[in-house]
Amino acid sequence: MVRFENVGMRYGTGPEVLRDITLRLDAGSFHFLTGPSGAGKTSLLRLIALAERPSRGLASLFGEDLSRVTRADLAPLRRKIGIVFQDFRLIPHLSAFDNVALPLRVAGVAEAKLRDNVREILEWVGLADKLDAKPPTLSGGQQQRVAIARAVVARPKLLVADEPTGNVDDAMALRLMRLFEELNKLGTTLIVATHNAALARQFNRSVLHLEDGELQAAAAAWAAS
């Protein structure tokens, strides 16, 4: 599903913030991405989510060589990817319903068709009674669940979540992780960044550990945490 070989990335003309990244995310797998703040977790997720382009190395996504993907090809690939941003990035003037409906509207799904879908997803994250609420009136945990609903409403093959538990209490963090496990059981490939190594350990999943822009071997990652 995702294959990187010696991938490097820089912002503009700055230094490489990711170096020699080699990784493989198989279909249906579940990975944690750990590492200290500034290690490059967000950058790696943005690379995987097609928000940035690699500056070197071989990268392929859904079997497509990224060096050959043109700007016009990006849209259909991106529709197979759901993203949960660290800072939610909900649109404040749109209701929870409209925020969640956005990926479907962007893909041209008819209003009549998307309505039940959006309601169902918001119900699944426990926000059936907040359809019309604007994000600023919601708590952090509620906003994060709207963001997760938006990321999965179009049934992405790959879900990328950047510190989804960073802004919520432990109980809510556990609840969100359960949602991710459910999605994974339904076949979604997940990669979840967190600086909370304890949480990652608790779920006994594959852990990718980043230090200063480089991936550490899995064993080293366990030792480091």
Place this chain on the structure above:
Amino acid sequence: MSAPGPAIPFGRDGSSRFLPALTLLMVFLAGLALAAVMDLERALARWDQSLTGTLTVELPAATGATDKSLDAALAVLHDAPGIKSATAIDRDATAKLVEPWLGTALSPADLELPRLIDVRLDVSAHADLAALRAKLAAAAPGATLDDHQLWLDSFARFARSAEITAIAILVLIGGVAVMSVAFATRTGLAVHRDTIELLHLMGARDAYVARQFERQALRLALIGGVAGLVLAAAALLALSQAANAVSLLGDSVTLLPPLHLRGWNWAVLAVLPIVAGLVAMATARITVLATLRRLP
């Protein structure tokens, strides 16, 4: 749920105030310029019609314009082809024409006034004016024939250059409007960069983003355009009232061509806000697509 509004929070950027104000001004100015063009066209056609159908023959007083030479001139005119009528203007009427300048203190008899003959041409018959002029000079020495052509020509020249100026103003307004919308759109793209990235990451194509900007530009330009049209219409009505007032003061003769827009003229003006909306929409679309195409 109601129809989805734009995902981009346009309400928070300056263009939602800037664009309507700008379009208001543009449509107002374009409305005045367009009204001027249409009114000049009409005035030109009217002057052309009313003046080419008439001639004035003048027998100068200095040559002792007698009734005899007047009769001779009239005889020539009655015989000439293509002339509908030729009527001598009597002394009293001639005196009345100069009364505004000289007052009533002098009686017509005291004045050495030229005698005038008002000639109506059969417009379809194309009278030979050169031949007529020669015959008149022979029959009544000193008689001159004024076909108003000189006057008409200079009026036409004035009208044409005024028209060209007005059209140039229209083109200029259009150019400024396009540049301003492009500028506002580029500013909007920068202000809403994060939301646009979000839409792209969800799988939105550039056309989807462009559509949001198009709709916003159309909406704002229509608001400003309709307001500008209302102001232009008010200004034009006020101008035509003023012109009417002037022509009432000056009897039936007036130098100001009264502003008389007809039904279809108003219809053309009413199209202006729609044109402004469509221009804004097209400009926004082209600007967004051109700007986004340069992204990696």
